[in-house]
Amino acid sequence: MNAILWPEGYTPGTTENFVSNEVIVAGLSAADVWPLLSVPAQWPTYYANSANVRFYEGRGPELALGDRFYFETFGFPVESQVTEFVPPSAAEAGRVAWHGWAGEDGADDRLDVIHAWLVEDLDGGRVRILTQEVQKGAPAKALHEAKPNPMINGHQDWLDGLVAAAFASKQV
Template sequence: MSYIQWPAGYVPGFTDNFCSNEVIVAGLTTADVWPFLNEPGRWPDYYRNSADVRFHDGRGPALENGVRFFFSTFGFPVESQVVEHVPPVEGQPARVAWHGWSGEGDGRLDVHHAWLIEDLSGGRVRILTQETQNGAPARELATARPNPMINGHQEWLDGLVAAARAARG
């Protein structure tokens, strides 16, 4: 199976926090799922931990390489910039990743949030999301129980699958 490509400074195991969530479901394709992830304005419709989505520089509504956007999540106002964007192509996984940041100084949080969506045999799709984080807020999140990142991202995956299934009919 394919894997996330990590930039320097964000490799899991060398950051302050890391979370990984994955689902494999039958009856959907990468093409079914992609629009619900690639258009952040749709996120609040199926993921309650996302709000206030807006794009900078007159861009949007879809993500693409280099695009800057903003959203609120986990109580953080997050500025983001897309650093990887590979739309679905037959035989290759779709990928999207952004660098996100919030706060300043000792309270700054920096993240690399990556997604991989790939079609599997038997009419299945795999959706993997992983995030690494650096900064004092990341260290606090890493020790919180229950783990808000793992639980929140699982809710995001579950909502993404439900939205794609509802659209497919």
């Protein structure tokens, strides 16, 4: 199976917080999942912790490499820029990642994240969806110390909602 590709300075285990969530589901394909993940306006329809998505510079509605966009999650207003975007194909897994930030650069409350997704078809009509996030800054440390970890639980809700929405879209 494939792994997330991390940019320099964001290797898991070297920052204040890292979370990883994964599902493997029979009956879905990467092609079923990708449109729901690659179009941020879809996120609030299946993930209640996502709101007010908007693109900059007339971009969207689908993410693309280099795109700047904004959304709100976990109580943070998150400015974001897509750092990786590879739609799934028969030859390779789908990959999407963005650098997200909240707060002013250098401020005590600054949060920097890389949120990455991998969507790949597996044998037997299964799909694997992996989401991982590396976080830097004081807010990341607080999230890491919170029990239960809100990032792990929130990302599991995102995965569960994504899977349910993909199954529902197949029924239409």
